Amino acid sequence: MSGNSFGQIFKITTCGESHGGAVAVIVDGCPSGLFISEADIQSELDRRKPGQSNITTPRAESDIIHILSGVFEGKTTGTPILLLAYNKDARSQDYDELKKIFRPSHADFTYLHKYGMRDYRGSGRASARETLARVAAGAIARKFLAEKLGIEILSYVEQVGNIITNIDVTKVCLADVESNIIRCPDIVVAPQMITLVEKVKQQGDSIGGVVKCVIKNVPIGLGEPVFDKLHADLGKAMLSINAVKGFEIGSGFAGVAQLGSEHNDSFVLKDSQEATLTNNAGGVLGGISNGEDIYFRVAFKPVSTINKEQQTLNLDNEAVTVKAEGRHDPCVLPRAVPIVDAMAALVIMDHYLRQQIYAMNRGVTS
Amino acid sequence: MSGNSFGQIFKITTCGESHGGAVAVIVDGCPSGLFISEADIQSELDRRKPGQSNITTPRAESDIIHILSGVFEGKTTGTPILLLAYNKDARSQDYDELKKIFRPSHADFTYLHKYGMRDYRGSGRASARETLARVAAGAIARKFLAEKLGIEILSYVEQVGNIITNIDVTKVCLADVESNIIRCPDIVVAPQMITLVEKVKQQGDSIGGVVKCVIKNVPIGLGEPVFDKLHADLGKAMLSINAVKGFEIGSGFAGVAQLGSEHNDSFVLKDSQEATLTNNAGGVLGGISNGEDIYFRVAFKPVSTINKEQQTLNLDNEAVTVKAEGRHDPCVLPRAVPIVDAMAALVIMDHYLRQQIYAMNRGVTS
Amino acid sequence: MSGNSFGQIFKITTCGESHGGAVAVIVDGCPSGLFISEADIQSELDRRKPGQSNITTPRAESDIIHILSGVFEGKTTGTPILLLAYNKDARSQDYDELKKIFRPSHADFTYLHKYGMRDYRGSGRASARETLARVAAGAIARKFLAEKLGIEILSYVEQVGNIITNIDVTKVCLADVESNIIRCPDIVVAPQMITLVEKVKQQGDSIGGVVKCVIKNVPIGLGEPVFDKLHADLGKAMLSINAVKGFEIGSGFAGVAQLGSEHNDSFVLKDSQEATLTNNAGGVLGGISNGEDIYFRVAFKPVSTINKEQQTLNLDNEAVTVKAEGRHDPCVLPRAVPIVDAMAALVIMDHYLRQQIYAMNRGVTS
């Protein structure tokens, strides 16, 4: 009800502010018998953490994950799993001057009006530090999907500012994504993106971009018709990530200019398997996976925190200027990649478990 | 769990297939004391119904709505409201030849694999006839929002194929939208859109487009942080509508190419009220409404049913051709407008009621 | 949120007032492929309907059930099932004199204060007519459980007033329950109960009683630990039935006086199967079914409507007397039996489907 949970069967509930005691997540509904270790989760968190390169924020956040329940003798038990990372680098004083100011395009203003108060230390609950919990939970889902079903989830930076790669999504692999600090698998375009981010950083400014995600080997049948269509839940998942302003699947916005006869994906046999000749649908028909690759794009606006003087109001409604000092990401895209991976994993995992109910029981009487 | 419900407090559950006995919806969680009549609902349904003009399908569906519970002496009682429309024009024989075929880009294939069977009459549950229930329920939400809070929800066709209007969203009114059969308020562009749809119809083909929606007078504070951000729920609502492939709010995909210093919306006073100078955010900060206009765009692919021969497979995996005869929409956009209105109303209504819990109780001890 | 839904996966949402247009229920989450007909449901409704005998109310309610969605060619399709019965015998004028009065122990007073208004015709939403929807939905669950799993659910009247049967619960069968109008399978005690009810009826009064329910052949493993223990959900289901004031499972309130060494059920082998020597637990350990018979008792208070003059207040807080004329049940127990059956079926069905998720996926990696 308060928006801190996601999923119906594989359900996560996150908690924690930027500068409170800890950021944590309870993962409820995970099947028993899955081998999971803190190392399995830590490796995903390390892709999200600050200070990875000279184009991310130098904040030294402490992202060491602890498993405090739900795992016994190395395996999940079917009971809720608590994952927790303590907050250590809490330099609250950095934020003292901002406590009376509504930073432009931040959530300071809306939180104060919604709750009648706010935790002004580093954006409080609105901080992207919350996504640490998502990545930790998503790591469990990804492991299950990969080991049990061979499902591969692969996100990468497709666009930064106006620089875009047209690399074939079906040929991207994780090694290519991780081969450079911007997480774009196109070896020609990646350096251009990095140069742009460095330039923006020097200006004290920020820049947006697009993450593309492809999910391979999804079984036919995931997604519930009507309101919980698979792509509707993927869309919600992505739009819930900080700074996201748009989502499109398959042909997306470009597809609106096509004729039906161009856009329709004909069914054909490929290697004796039912398949579609094209994939404008993006792997989903009527809200249900059809076995083709699922691919979608996620638009991230430029980060709101910049080292430039900006006009705003304070709590007394006086016009003031604000200028962030020090640590922030000039471009959130490289660190957004594992977050998109995680949210995609959570959606697919949840719908996989939901589908089991039907897969088990259909055709019950004859 | 099965995806037939939407909302948390103002919660709707829809049922009904294209050619079953009825399409219906239970609206649960509506406050008591709202005057509501069948006429209030029928007027919205009439905007959605087939056969409105020569550019919509000539199917004469029976969309007469009946209120069967939850209303007493003209007012809601706080108990669940059953809205029901019988299916009358059920010419099932029209679909007999299609029962063994997977129509391209339809849900025939995925429903059969998901459930092990399917109701092949007119797409069954996957039919857009289900949206009748959404529009009926949305009419109640719209009336509440308008009467109690003065909230205005206004959708219109912004784009058909490559024809697009750049009309100022803040100046659009309902009369302009309803002034022509394509529901585009731009009197120059609307005729061009209509001409395009007529041409596509003559070719037996279909074409996509974009619906834009603006929501005015939304109170500050709606939306739950983290997973149930207001725009994440709007996005899910829109992506759950048949044929939708994309959603963007505020600056959307175009915003990714901006610098933070360009994109940020400065807080200023307007008429002594806190406001933002620009509105790239689209009325939402940190997932919570900030009092500015909420506006977003929804991409609709071209309708899958076309009067052209297409390649596909039948249930025996044999290559066959299929060609729809007779009745279909060459362009779903004009009829999609009231559906977008309805889904927007449902999201805002639900989040308004959710927000009441906090608005009532904050600052409980001092 | 508004309390009109029950279940998590096999989820029902009911609607309808005593004298509105219809009483209906949407059954969502039913597996596909189950043969179900209106006759299957009607037979359960006929056990609940008024006017069955001279010890039930003579009201001739119209309880003809219609299946309006979710069933195709005689089988469930996996989409939501709408079951609906029109209200025909709506003699609203019978209730005109009661519209300004708070009847003792009825919900008139609390509904008015909760909603600021009330539908005063025949108790409105608080009427036990709502249980018609439960019985209809429960009939689908019962059929699934019986046909797929061989689960038998068997309720009967164990006590009326101070008259109680000590019949062995494991030996009761449906034919015995249905062999008399009080639905007590004990041929010695049943006539005594009937005589008591007839006497109470002549006095214009009412009397309470206890329904006992036994559920046989439940698989091991149903029930979720901690909050959704199987018996906690059974308890909630029963306590949600009109007039119920108590619930106990297994040894219940009597067990509190036992020593642990007396109460504990030893594990033993029976026919080479794990079993317990005694069954004080009532078939549930740690909230999870253990394969033994589940049995529980449900206490129904005497019906509030009586043909005797009673003291009360009217809407103006004036002391007045009230005396019901005509039609009411002197003892709700015989008609409560199918309602207890239905609610039990709904709980077991829901937990069976929930359990499938775990049964399918445990031990995923090795």
Added chain:
Amino acid sequence: MSGNSFGQIFKITTCGESHGGAVAVIVDGCPSGLFISEADIQSELDRRKPGQSNITTPRAESDIIHILSGVFEGKTTGTPILLLAYNKDARSQDYDELKKIFRPSHADFTYLHKYGMRDYRGSGRASARETLARVAAGAIARKFLAEKLGIEILSYVEQVGNIITNIDVTKVCLADVESNIIRCPDIVVAPQMITLVEKVKQQGDSIGGVVKCVIKNVPIGLGEPVFDKLHADLGKAMLSINAVKGFEIGSGFAGVAQLGSEHNDSFVLKDSQEATLTNNAGGVLGGISNGEDIYFRVAFKPVSTINKEQQTLNLDNEAVTVKAEGRHDPCVLPRAVPIVDAMAALVIMDHYLRQQIYAMNRGVTS
């Protein structure tokens, strides 16, 4: 879905096993602005903790509570609150001999069958140590209800074995309950109960009992009709507590033997306020609070762990004997009192917040 959450708006999710890293709870949906400290919570936990007296288990569990999120400058912020207690006294070796045995009336057997594995250390997730999380969360709800609404929740031990107090529930106060180690406010009966428990303890056995709870000053209107009746949710809450086998509200099981004319509670004016002359209903009419005291009884079976030799099976289905050594509660009742308090507080808090939605919005148009 997995049964680890309770509540709809004031929603708690608990995690943690008896011998894992920690027991914790996320409290989601708490209004902002409530002053809450670790000391406020600790005082409730201290009433639940082991080793309080010579009639409770001497286990020295570490029940120090930590608030790790959701509280800023001493007040709740409206974001999720993480409460956590580390497990320190984890002598897992105590349980090594039991890992291959199904203890009678414990959950060993059902957990193993449900999940395909189990955490055998101290009952794992089935341990009553989980109730620590409930009491911690309940302490927040109790503080809110007391400070904002003046609601008082008061549980006490009414019965141990066959020893029962008939003390007037309306005259009990907290000081009387806390005046002795059995938590029975009757100074004559309490010593008899204590003597009985001491005798049972010497025998290495255990004994059950009944907790009675009264809730005063509840506003009229709490509870949702039909399925989420206030007493149905109270019943579920109580039945979800370890060892509970029965629940009854108001007249309960005894009321079934009354005539309607005896049982009905007449409406009268008391101090110019609407009230009822008697309170057989237990403060709830039609599932909605009527402003009278809510009172109910909860039956606890004797603890399953006893220091006596018992017959059972091991994992290989061989007949073996088992005898617990050392630490256990001979009677869980005194420690159950704060758990009943906590669960009652959680139910009332959740329904209070749910009711706000209606209280705010009814009569919206005129």
